Amino acid sequence: MKQDGRSFLPSSKLVSEKVVSPGQFCFAVAGLVHGHVFGMISGFLGCGATLKSFFDDDDERAKDFMSRYPSAKRVSSLEEIKNDPEIKLVLNCIRPDVRAALSVSLLKAGKAVFSDKPGFLTLRQFEVLDKVVDETNGHYCIYFSERFHAEGPMLAQKFINEGRIGKVNHYTGTGPHRLNAQTRPWWFFESGINGSIIIDLGCHLVEQFLSNTSNRNASVVYASMSNRSNPKHPDFFDTGDIVLRGDNGVDGYIHVDWFTPDGLSSWGDGRTVITGDKGYIEVRRYIDITRDTGPNHVFLVDEEGEKYFNASDSLGFPFFGEYVIDCMNGTFEAIGKKDCLNAMRIAVEADAVARKGFL
Amino acid sequence: MKQDGRSFLPSSKLVSEKVVSPGQFCFAVAGLVHGHVFGMISGFLGCGATLKSFFDDDDERAKDFMSRYPSAKRVSSLEEIKNDPEIKLVLNCIRPDVRAALSVSLLKAGKAVFSDKPGFLTLRQFEVLDKVVDETNGHYCIYFSERFHAEGPMLAQKFINEGRIGKVNHYTGTGPHRLNAQTRPWWFFESGINGSIIIDLGCHLVEQFLSNTSNRNASVVYASMSNRSNPKHPDFFDTGDIVLRGDNGVDGYIHVDWFTPDGLSSWGDGRTVITGDKGYIEVRRYIDITRDTGPNHVFLVDEEGEKYFNASDSLGFPFFGEYVIDCMNGTFEAIGKKDCLNAMRIAVEADAVARKGFL
Numbered sequence: 222m223k224q225d226g227r228s229f230l231p232s233s234k235l236v237s238e239k240v241v242s243p244g245q246f247c248f249a250v251a252g253l254v255h256g257h258v259f260g261m262i263s264g265f266l267g268c269g270a271t272l273k274s275f276f277d278d279d280d281e282r283a284k285d286f287m288s289r290y291p292s293a294k295r296v297s298s299l300e301e302i303k304n305d306p307e308i309k310l311v312l313n314c315i316r317p318d319v320r321a322a323l324s325v326s327l328l329k330a331g332k333a334v335f336s337d338k339p340g341f342l343t344l345r346q347f348e349v350l351d352k353v354v355d356e357t358n359g360h361y362c363i364y365f366s367e368r369f370h371a372e373g374p375m376l377a378q379k380f381i382n383e384g385r386i387g388k389v390n391h392y393t394g395t396g397p398h399r400l401n402a403q404t405r406p407w408w409f410f411e412s413g414i415n416g417s418i419i420i421d422l423g424c425h426l427v428e429q430f431l432s433n434t435s436n437r438n439a440s441v442v443y444a445s446m447s448n449r450s451n452p453k454h455p456d457f458f459d460t461g462d463i464v465l466r467g468d469n470g471v472d473g474y475i476h477v478d479w480f481t482p483d484g485l486s487s488w489g490d491g492r493t494v495i496t497g498d499k500g501y502i503e504v505r506r507y508i509d510i511t512r513d514t515g516p517n518h519v520f521l522v523d524e525e526g527e528k529y530f531n532a533s534d535s536l537g538f539p540f541f542g543e544y545v546i547d548c549m550n551g552t553f554e555a556i557g558k559k560d561c562l563n564a565m566r567i568a569v570e571a572d573a574v575a576r577k578g579f580l
Numbered sequence: 581m582k583q584d585g586r587s588f589l590p591s592s593k594l595v596s597e598k599v600v601s602p603g604q605f606c607f608a609v610a611g612l613v614h615g616h617v618f619g620m621i622s623g624f625l626g627c628g629a630t631l632k633s634f635f636d637d638d639d640e641r642a643k644d645f646m647s648r649y650p651s652a653k654r655v656s657s658l659e660e661i662k663n664d665p666e667i668k669l670v671l672n673c674i675r676p677d678v679r680a681a682l683s684v685s686l687l688k689a690g691k692a693v694f695s696d697k698p699g700f701l702t703l704r705q706f707e708v709l710d711k712v713v714d715e716t717n718g719h720y721c722i723y724f725s726e727r728f729h730a731e732g733p734m735l736a737q738k739f740i741n742e743g744r745i746g747k748v749n750h751y752t753g754t755g756p757h758r759l760n761a762q763t764r765p766w767w768f769f770e771s772g773i774n775g776s777i778i779i780d781l782g783c784h785l786v787e788q789f790l791s792n793t794s795n796r797n798a799s800v801v802y803a804s805m806s807n808r809s810n811p812k813h814p815d816f817f818d819t820g821d822i823v824l825r826g827d828n829g830v831d832g833y834i835h836v837d838w839f840t841p842d843g844l845s846s847w848g849d850g851r852t853v854i855t856g857d858k859g860y861i862e863v864r865r866y867i868d869i870t871r872d873t874g875p876n877h878v879f880l881v882d883e884e885g886e887k888y889f890n891a892s893d894s895l896g897f898p899f900f901g902e903y904v905i906d907c908m909n910g911t912f913e914a915i916g917k918k919d920c921l922n923a924m925r926i927a928v929e930a931d932a933v934a935r936k937g938f939l
Contacts (some may be wrong), residue, residue: 375778443802450857484885526843
């Protein structure tokens with residue numbers, strides 16, 4: 222399981238509060254192209270929401286899904302989900318190139334949308350989504366798991382918010398990931414369909430940059446992508462770099478690559494280092510190499526000393542219940558209305574800057 | 581001791597081979613402005629060279645020096661060192677802004693020069709030094725300690741050379757350092773005298789980038805510096821970033837800052853991560869936070885698994901003896917004739933790129 226990030230299911234012994242009773246808040250799943258969907262589902266089941274139906278045109282994936290969630294009804298078209306008034310929220314995990322269009326039509330149908338990442342691939346898709354969110358006052362969220370479904374990064378954010386490292390001055394986020402080329406669909410290697418490495422992997426770290434440095438926007442001051450060791454896939458990038466400058470002037474560096482070796486007992490040794498003027502935090506998000514194969518290692522060094530925290534089972538995942546309440550009340554307390562849109566847009570902008578190097 | 585990088589003395593239980601007998605190869609010390617000089621001296625004493633004399637115009641520093649090295653003679657001018665035919669090599673640790681000029685005059689006097697970093701501060705100084713090295717066929721080396729006086733980075737280089745991580749595709753080097761503002765001379769905060777953070781701290785990591793990625797040259801594709809939390813020192817930068825692209829196309833990112841908190845049990849948690857297409861290496865150069873206050877932690881993840889090496893006492897410091905033999909024979913086996921000049925020049929170029937942001 223740990224060898225493959227796609228099927229990783231975040232868990233915590235801290236049981237989420239049930240904010241709704243069975244049947245009170247129904248959601249559906251549209252598309253099963255990425256194992257992330259199971260993490261997304263578990264978050265909403267955890268807070269008491271009801272999985273009513275799902276759509277996928279692949280019979281094998283659908284069969285596997287029904288064995289996991291026997292009470293969910295398979296529907297034969299996305300229209301059925303859009304037209305079901307009981308369904309308030311749809312988890313959008315269809316193929317990335319058509320994901321934005323589905324989000325738009327779901328928002329127009331009055332549904333809240335919880336999209337797998339990347340939520341969209343182009344600035345034009347961003348503009349349309351941004352506009353429809355305004356017009357509908359709708360709820361649109363992207364599954365940036367580090368922000369609300371990973372206790373290591375969440376504990377780091379808590380320490381930052383508490384001022385434990387003083388004024389944040391720098392962010393470094395790395396997201397190496399195992400390629401697992403043999404298990405990927407053909408379109409994974411087509412950046413126009415799946416999104417480039419900066420869009421696919423980098424967007425997570427862009428969101429973390431914004432959260433960790435208390436920014437809602439940032440400009441891309443440098444970005445590059447390369448294909449260094451995968452010549453068989455000419456439209457594929459296996460390395461990506463971004464330098465961001467937040468609106469508050471704080472800089473961040475992001476590196477992603479598909480070079481995680483088979484000997485690592487996780488799918489990638491993702492790290493975050495947040496530096497403040499009174500201390501720094503390192504998060505080893507998925508593994509502490511040679512020492513602990515589990516996730517959520519948080520190291521805090523401040524003026525008093527060096528401290529280690531295993532953040533697993535420390536905070537639980539209250540976001541999902543808060544988001545369900547937002548969807549029911551028309552509020553935006555759990556996450557800013559445009560936070561996910563903006564993080565994703567910046568990743569798309571970084572992709573465009575990086576591509577200039579190849580024009 | 582570990583709180584202050586300046587007085588850190590690299591040591592290894594592996595005793596260096598004595599390549600010369602007492603008096604056969606004499607060296608002198610010019611200037612004692614930085615504790616690095618003691619590491620530099622220990623390297624050459626270790627291989628059998630003889631410390632004959634030293635110059636410093638500060639009586640207090642000279643007194644301390646004589647108590648450590650009672651057989652070294654204090655001379656009253658740099659001319660005495662230049663004119664002593666027994667002295668083959670001079671360790672140059674005078675103030676950074678006049679260091680290059682002394683190196684030039686020493687080379688012209690027929691001495692080999694082993695300079696503290698930064699070896700020079702401007703491109704004009706580089707050009708003059710480069711020319712005089714050519715004209716004299718002289719030996720000029722900068723004390724880039726990670727390359728020849730730190731067993732962690734040296735073991736990582738050995739693994740890279742052995743192909744343990746395949747083709748190197750990316751380098752990340754971070755060099756946070758404790759500011760220790762109260763113990764610094766006034767000119768430390770003047771970037772025209774001491775060099776900016778990119779020149780002072782960054783040059784180490786530029787050299788490591790070149791070594792680790794098998795490059796002898798690189799271009800600066802991005803660089804920035806900021807003063808984020810030290811408004812009392814307007815000509816001081818407490819943060820610096822560099823993105824390099826080596827001549828072979830491999831990218832690297834370097835981050836340096838002066839934000840190491842007092843609670844860290846070393847002067848800085850410097851790390852290097854070198855990514856190849858078959859594995860990666862992490863070097864925790866000076867500390868493994870919360871676990872080991874000693875230096876030289878090397879983690880290798882390859883296709884077979886995750887491996888930890890404590891590199892202390894693993895390789896010793898053969899460079900110094902090899903360099904002495906080079907100086908005696910007029911050869912350049914221990915290190916390329918221009919390696920240090922080029923690494924330092926790239927740091928100076930990065931400084932210039934970063935300053936453009938402030939014009």
